[in-house]
Amino acid sequence: MATLTISERAQAMPASPIRKLVPFAEIAKKKGVKVYHLNIGQPDIETPKAAMDAVRNADIKVLEYSHSAGIESYRRKLVEYYKRDEIYVDYTDILITTGGSEALLFGFLACLNPGDEVIIPEPFYANYNGFATEAGVNIVPITANIEDGFALPPVASFENAITDKTKAIIICNPNNPTGYLYSKEEMEILARIVKKHQLYLFSDEAYREFCYTGKHYSALQLEGVEDNVIVMDTISKRYSACGARIGAFVTRNKELVNAVLKFAQARLAPPTLEQVLGEAAVDLPADYFEATKAEYLKRRDTLIEGLNKIPGVVCPNPGGAFYAMAKLPVDNTDDFCQWILEHFSYENQTVMLAPGSGFYGTKGLGMQEVRLAYVLKVEEIEQAVKCLEKAIETYNNK
Template sequence: MLEVSERGHAMPMSPYRRLTPFADAAKQRGVHVHHLNIGQPDIETPPVMLAAVQQANIRVLEYSPSAGYPSYRRTLATYYQRVGIPVEADDILVTTGGSEAIFFALMSCLNPGDELIVPEPFYGAYTAFAVATDVRIVPVTSHLSTGFMLPPLADFERCITPRTKALLLCTPNNPTGYVYSRAEMEQLKDLCLRHNLYLLSDEAYREFCYDRDFVSALHLSGADDHIVVLDTISKRYSACGARIGAFVTKNKALQQAAFKFAQMRVSPPGLAQVLAEAASELPDTYFDHTKAEYLTRRDLMVRRLQAMPGVECPVPGGAFYVMAQLPIDDCDTFCRWLLESFSHQHQTVMLTPASGFYATPGLGKQETRMAYVLNCEALDAALNCLEHALAEYPGRTVAQRPTCPTAGVAS
């Protein structure tokens, strides 16, 4: 009998999409579903970028170069230089979204069976990429009670074995919203230098830091050969569907290895690079409005959540996510119940259970990630639904952890 591969069986469902069938069924029943489960912004994609595609004078849509159009790579290098990241066009490989950048990094930096240290909770897709590349994730746990700040360096040291080849960090963090400080980034850089590890830095949300300056791994000195920045325009310009990202490193041997994987898939999307290159026409003040809007939404969500009995959540310093502990028995059960059995004024809310962001079994059982990607009116309505749901849920329980202190929370 034909069988699916072991890899196919091991591949996890997306933590933010696996409840989609239940959301679709709720909509078919006439229930409006507020989506706080996925980081799909409702901010308008800049019209100048869309116009560049609409007005492109293209007779034949050809393959682009495997590394991406030279003009776009030069434009992207200028963007990085403007935010203090000293790279040139040759240091950049254009990828099909940030996802492909992650895939290229794991394929280029680690062998099958090698170990990748990742602070948890972490972006759920990292697990899928580890399965696809036969890499073992070794988690180091951060905690909601400290605002998900970097765990002690000794926790990382204890995880290092002869099979450890890299450390993967996301800053600002998805799912926690934590922004790693320069001191924390320097600690991780020094750790990688001492143990000869790669430092892979997922920086998809760099523009959205609210209480602390952003520090890129490539802002750090003396470790260029160890560092790979993984990037995407998806969140930066609210262009998730463009599928344009970047693999950025000054390590020439690593860049060449990744380029061979890029040739395997032939080329990144051509029209999407036209769209992305047009971002250079945006004014320097473009992010001011977007950042202010997300900050307003963050403050609304945190204020509402912290006012709900039994709910604990630190204040995220960046990105557009909140991790919260709810007074419930099991978040996977609760999130499904929201879609199957609950409605408030013919509305409900779709959340992401946090269990999909942890590698350590049993963690995140009472936690959820919420994305503040809706306008404030819709966000307020979604939080009304959540507040009523928590009051009605049959599995409501008393939260076990103490209230998060203000000190140590992302600031």
């Protein structure tokens, strides 16, 4: 007899490696232990009041569908936003998406066939696995090493990985989870590769405003690969508006814009109120990012300095975003990250970290690494680092 089954792709969908420890954190909290959340990129910075007020004061009587490509005035406003960084696009190059997540999904669906391959330097943002699974696409990881500070792997690594099935390369710049900021030279290397093999370059620039050592060089600034480049953008991090779910799919490839618009039409529109928020945010005073960046920089310095002082811990200094990938003197961080929530506390405090293995496509890699998000206040980061030091000591003396 026939039976109800879930689909193969549903079975293949990875559970979030970041969220799978949540139940253990909840148990710790129920025991009265304070948990420092270094595991997830949810900033504690306030969403700019001016942007929130734009929603509060919007004169909306009927909360209508927006255009499937997003509100035109917002798309035009984003043109101004990019122009400030010497990125020249037309508003018709921009489709507003429901978060950067949807921009990524649209890229996978519109550019790649089931069975196609996409090359991604690992460690990489774990949700790329989910979108790849939804689209039936295979991820081919090439390894970036902690010893090199997670710089772009050499050209030979890309060339070795490219097959007839390869259709795209994904980079995240500055990088989640490593914080690595790709240089102009590295971006030009990528441009040469995608031009030579006629691949798409998906550039996830969610953290573009948070660069500490050097200037951000966008994939949209590369010349001669206008049809190859797609930037996936989002307001989640730059305005501390993760819950808004507003992103953008930006490409000068008109055929692709038209294709993606069909996917956009199927889901009708992105949320209206948060587009109002996004549009208002572009008009924030220029010093908004300065203040935010200065705060993150202090946090970064506190975290990285603190981590590298712990015996056996190695953590490269990230050039951007608000993540760091550290190597701990433990054998298995999946086990360690669960143990630290389940069985450890120091002065009634503990730390939640994201185990490194979830960010690697190659099985067995990242087992000694963890990702840390420095989205907490400096004093909290100091406490968290102290906890971590004690935890490593205790864990290794078990």
